[in-house]
Amino acid sequence: MSIQEKVKINKLPTGVPGLDEIVGGGLPEFSFNIIAGAPGSGKTTLAHQFVFANATPERPALYFTVLGESAIKMLRYQQQYTFFDPAKLPGSIRFINLSQVVLEKDLGAVLEQITKEVEKANPAVVVVDSFRTMVRKPQSDMDLQSFIQRLALFLASWQATTFLIGEYAEDELRDNPIFTVADGLFWLRQTAERNSIVRKLQIIKLRGQDSVPGLHTFRITDAGVQAFSRTFGLTARKRNPPSDRRLCFGIPELDKMLGGGVREGDSVLVAGSSGTGKSVLATQFVAEGIRHGEPGIVAVFEERPEAYAERATSLGLDLETPQKEGKLTILYLRPLDLSVDETMHSILDAVQKIGAKRLVIDSLAGFEMALSPGFRADFRESLYRMIFALTGIGVTILSTVEVDESFTEFPFSTYSISFLTDDIIRLRYVSIDGQLRKIMVVIKMRGGNHAKDIREYEITSKGVVILGKRLTNYQGLISGIPVRTDRPESTEEPLLDTGIKHNT
Amino acid sequence: MTTSSKTRDLARRLLAYEAAAAKTSELEEAVTLRAYEKLRQSLGEFVGVAGFQSLAFRALTQAKSEAPGLWAVRIAADGSLQGLGEFRLQPGEFEPQPGSGKDQASEGGAAIIARLLGLLLIFLGEALTLRLLRTAWPGEVFDDRNSTHGRNA
Numbered sequence: 001m002s003i004q005e006k007v008k009i010n011k012l013p014t015g016v017p018g019l020d021e022i023v024g025g026g027l028p029e030f031s032f033n034i035i036a037g038a039p040g041s042g043k044t045t046l047a048h049q050f051v052f053a054n055a056t057p058e059r060p061a062l063y064f065t066v067l068g069e070s071a072i073k074m075l076r077y078q079q080q081y082t083f084f085d086p087a088k089l090p091g092s093i094r095f096i097n098l099s100q101v102v103l104e105k106d107l108g109a110v111l112e113q114i115t116k117e118v119e120k121a122n123p124a125v126v127v128v129d130s131f132r133t134m135v136r137k138p139q140s141d142m143d144l145q146s147f148i149q150r151l152a153l154f155l156a157s158w159q160a161t162t163f164l165i166g167e168y169a170e171d172e173l174r175d176n177p178i179f180t181v182a183d184g185l186f187w188l189r190q191t192a193e194r195n196s197i198v199r200k201l202q203i204i205k206l207r208g209q210d211s212v213p214g215l216h217t218f219r220i221t222d223a224g225v226q227a228f229s230r231t232f233g234l235t236a237r238k239r240n241p242p243s244d245r246r247l248c249f250g251i252p253e254l255d256k257m258l259g260g261g262v263r264e265g266d267s268v269l270v271a272g273s274s275g276t277g278k279s280v281l282a283t284q285f286v287a288e289g290i291r292h293g294e295p296g297i298v299a300v301f302e303e304r305p306e307a308y309a310e311r312a313t314s315l316g317l318d319l320e321t322p323q324k325e326g327k328l329t330i331l332y333l334r335p336l337d338l339s340v341d342e343t344m345h346s347i348l349d350a351v352q353k354i355g356a357k358r359l360v361i362d363s364l365a366g367f368e369m370a371l372s373p374g375f376r377a378d379f380r381e382s383l384y385r386m387i388f389a390l391t392g393i394g395v396t397i398l399s400t401v402e403v404d405e406s407f408t409e410f411p412f413s414t415y416s417i418s419f420l421t422d423d424i425i426r427l428r429y430v431s432i433d434g435q436l437r438k439i440m441v442v443i444k445m446r447g448g449n450h451a452k453d454i455r456e457y458e459i460t461s462k463g464v465v466i467l468g469k470r471l472t473n474y475q476g477l478i479s480g481i482p483v484r485t486d487r488p489e490s491t492e493e494p495l496l497d498t499g500i501k502h503n504t
Numbered sequence: 505m506t507t508s509s510k511t512r513d514l515a516r517r518l519l520a521y522e523a524a525a526a527k528t529s530e531l532e533e534a535v536t537l538r539a540y541e542k543l544r545q546s547l548g549e550f551v552g553v554a555g556f557q558s559l560a561f562r563a564l565t566q567a568k569s570e571a572p573g574l575w576a577v578r579i580a581a582d583g584s585l586q587g588l589g590e591f592r593l594q595p596g597e598f599e600p601q602p603g604s605g606k607d608q609a610s611e612g613g614a615a616i617i618a619r620l621l622g623l624l625l626i627f628l629g630e631a632l633t634l635r636l637l638r639t640a641w642p643g644e645v646f647d648d649r650n651s652t653h654g655r656n657a
Contacts, residue, residue, distance in 0.1 A: 071551045072559070076627045086631040090550075090639050097552030 009208050012161060015053025015083060016046060018227035018345070022201070022216055024209040027184065030159055031207065032152045034131075034178060036168040037188030042199065042218070043165045044074065045081065046188070046225045047127045050163065052083050055092040059124030062117055063095045067133040071097050074129075081224045094121065102134050107147040110134060114151065118158050125161050131178075132166035145177040152181050173204070183207040189215075193374030198339070201227055217339035217375075228341030232348060232389045242447070247358065247396050249281065250288030253466035254425075257442050257451035262423050264357075266447060267387045268398040269420075272427030276438055277459045278400035280315060281425070282360040283308075284463045285398050286328065287317040294357035295327045297350045299343070301366025305330035308362075315463045326354055333367075339375045340382030343367065344389070351395055359390065363400040380420075387420050405429060405480065422446035427457075430480050439477055440466065454478070511625060514646070515618035518637075521645050533588040536613025540585050542640040543620060548583060550636075557583040563619035571612035588613065 011026025020026050027033070027050070035043045047063075055061035065071045075095070078084055089095075101113050118126065128134065155162045164178070170187070179185055185204040190197060201218045203211040218227040246261035255261050262268050268285075270278045286296035300308050308330055309319040322328035329350045333343055350356065361367060368379050375382065390397055399421070405428060424443040429436050440457050442450040453470035454477045474482035522535045522542075548556040560579045568574045577587040624633040634646050 065550070065552070070555055072555060072627050075550075075632060076629075079629065079632055086629075086635050089632060089635045095550035097548075097550055097555060099552040099554060 011209070012050075013053050014046075015049035015051075016225045016227055017223070018216075018218070018229055019046075019201075019225070021229045021231070022212045022227055023184075023203060023206060024211045027161065028206070028208045029161055030156055031183040032156060032162045032181065033164070033184035033186065034182045035163055035165045035186045035188065038169075038190060039167055041188035041190045042220050042225050043167075043188055044069070044129055045078065045220060046186070047129060047163045047165055048078050048081070049083050049224045051093055051125055051127060052085055052088060054125050054161070055088055056124070057091045060091070060121055061093045061125035061127065062121055062123040063093060063127045063129065064098050064114060064117075065095060065129055066098050066102050066131070068130045071095055080222065082222055083224050098128075098134070107134075107143055111147060111150055111154075115154060118155065118160065122158070123160050125163075126155055127163045127165065129163075129165040130167060131164035132168065148178055148181050179205075188218075191374065193372055196372035196374065198372050198374040217341045219342060228339065228345050230341065230385065232341065232344050232385070243394070247285075247294070248288055248292075249285050250291065251281075251284060251464055251466065253455065254440070254464070257440075257453060257455065258423070258445065259449045259451075262396060262398075262445070263447040264396055265391045265394050266396055266422035267391055267420060268396070268423040268425065269401060270398060270425045270427065271401045271403050273403060273405040273429065276427035276429065277457070277464050278402070278427060279308075279311075279362050280459055281427075281464050282362050282398050282400050283312045283315065283317055283319070286358050286360050287312065287319065289358040290322045290327050295354040296322075296358040296360065297329050297331060297347060297354070297356045298360045298362060299331045299333055299347055299367070300362050301333055301370050302363060305332050314461070316461060317463070329354055329356070333370055339372065340379070340386060343370070344386050347386075347390070351390070351393075356395060359395050359397045361397065361399040363402060365402050384420050391422075423450075428478070428480060430474075430477055430482055432474065432482060439471065440464075441478070508622070511622045512614065512618045514621055515614050517645050518617060518641060519614055521641060531589075532610045532613055536617065537585060537588055539613075539617055540620075543617070543637075544583050546636060546640040547624070553581075553583055557581065559623050560585070560620060563623055564616055566619040566622075567612065567615035571615040574612045574616070577612075577616075585616070 010029040011020075011024075012029055014020050014023065014027050035046055037043050051061040051063060065074065079086065096117055098110060098113060101109050114126075114128075152162075164182075166178070168176075173179060182205070184206045187202045187204050189200045189202070191200075192198075199218050199220070200215040202215050203213075212229055212231055214230050216227050216230055218225055220226075243264040245264040246255075246259070247264055248255045248261040249258075270281050272278050282298070286298055289296045298305075298308065303311075309323070312319040319328060319330070323330065331346055331350055333346060347359065351359065364383070368376055371379065387397060421444075423445045426441050426443050428439055430439050431437075438457050438459075439454050441452075441454045444450075451470075455466050455470055456468060457464055457466045459465075471477055471482075472487050473485055475485050476482045518539050519535055522539045526535065526538075544556055544560070547559070551559065557579055560583050564574065564577060564579055564585075568577075574588075577585065580586050621633065621637075624636070628636070638646065
């Protein structure tokens with residue numbers, strides 16, 4: 001063996017979807033870990049998932065239960081999770097109750113009992129649940145420190161990966177010998193934000209490998225704990241190089257205005273007030289993609305998928321068939337306590353499942369409303385992470401956003417998120433000749449030229465239809481209250497912002 | 505609430521296994537005690553002494569309602585069963601037929617075991633209960649073909 005050869009630390013699967021990515025690929029083998037958090041934060045469930053993912057008849061798991069939740073009730077509840085495999089009991093997973101020893105004897109006797117069982121079973125995984133109740137009995141700091149040191153040393157020597165589970169408050173992090181000895185410290189938080197519960201997980205420390213820093217949201221479902229990395233599991237993936245390919249809307253005049261369409265991998269914002277046709281435009285965008293063999297995802301928050309597809313039918317767009325053929329997924333994300341990470345996870349799953357190239361988020365306001373209030377404060381930051389991650393893998397995102405119509409301003413978005421988008425298409429009402437008519441303008445295209453024209457459009461049974469040429473015979477169109485001028489109506493083709501005529 | 509026929513059948517199969525495993529003929533209560541001790545050892549490991557004692561106490565209380573002869577039986581602090589050898593008629597009762605006391609002892613023992621199994625089934629479900637029982641008894645005891653139900657089916 002070369003003296004330069006470093007020891008390789010095996011990474012064990014955590015059994016928790018999303019957590020392997022957060023801990024840097026898996027949990028270091030033989031590590032001594034603490035799972036801390038308040039009651040009900042999912043500590044036991046997380047430990048069970050790890051145990052069920054790693055225990056084998058040859059290298060079983062020993063799960064020591066101490067004072068606290070009764071073992072029989074713990075098994076009663078835990079077996080409801082889909083990861084719980086009764087066939088692993090008791091051959092691969094043994095539950096051992098230490099309550100009597102803890103109640104009647106001291107920490108030395110507890111260590112002796114654990115030692116005896118470990119020597120007998122040669123386990124790969126050892127869990128002590130709840131460790132906190134065990135050390136709550138009055139004892140000197142020295143006793144406790146010595147106990148933890150000896151326990152950690154013994155279990156490491158026996159090549160066991162260990163979890164101690166404890167109910168700790170965050171102010172106990174300081175000067176606690178347990179946290180000093182531990183190789184890994186997993187902190188689970190559960191807070192009430194208005195009427196919603198927000199669960200977050202933090203890897204406070206993990207020796208031997210890089211974990212993703214920060215607070216990661218997690219959820220407890222019938223499948224157990226599911227974690228959502230802040231980096232959406234895309235850290236390891238290379239960003240696609242910028243593409244010159246243009247994606248059309250299937251609205252010839254608009255595509256001309258966009259210099260042939262939006263650039264692949266762009267984030268497009270369609271902003272306008274209610275009824276201006278943002279969703280129609282978005283539907284046409286995704287339908288056109290499907291027509292060109294580009295699968296699409298529509299994430300809707302304000303109406304059900306059936307209603308969305310029906311509305312598309314009224315515009316002559318068939319969204320039913322591509323759904324059946326697996327070329328389109330309409331995601332309905334309405335729960336009111338979602339995190340962006342969970343939403344992102346659903347979208348990413350769908351993107352990967354059908355190989356989606358176009359994604360519509362309809363709308364950002366609905367998206368924000370679907371989030372738990374606690375996550376709304378981070379909406380912009382989360383949106384940035386999401387857009388960056390998705391466009392990085394080549395998905396073109398079209399988001400709709402409702403803006404309050406003003407006759408003194410021309411806002412692009414209520415979220416101050418225009419910096420997140422590559423392209424902005426603004427729709428608005430204008431008052432012309434006693435009618436409320438609609439105009440459209442391409443505000444920005446980061447990756448290329450676009451027309452500066454302000455065009456009138458209508459929503460017909462064929463979707464968005466741009467009327468005539470640019471409106472040259474009005475001034476102050478973007479104010480919403482234009483004034484007619486003496487200039488004749490334009491007959492020119494749209495001009496790109498370099499002044500070059502666009503040819504298609 | 506009475507024990508289901510399935511639970512009683514399982515209890516009888518465990519007791520029959522214990523009776524057959526004994527080299528010499530044993531008293532009914534000795535068979536029951538051996539089955540009970542196996543349960544205490546295997547379940548006590550994961551539910552703890554106090555946990556098992558609680559379950560056993562509840563099982564005995566239920567069993568007494570269907571086997572009054574168990575009135576003198578009690579659960580000790582360590583979860584062990586005491587007084588089963590004293591299975592007898594309550595004061596004032598008389599034995600209607602010779603030998604029926606032995607039958608009652610057998611029924612009483614089966615009732616305790618069945619009630620204990622019944623509680624496990626309620627709390628843990630069949631799959632997990634049988635997995636745990638398999639640590640104390642061989643798999644064939646739980647084979648449905650050996651059950652009254654299996655044979656009848």
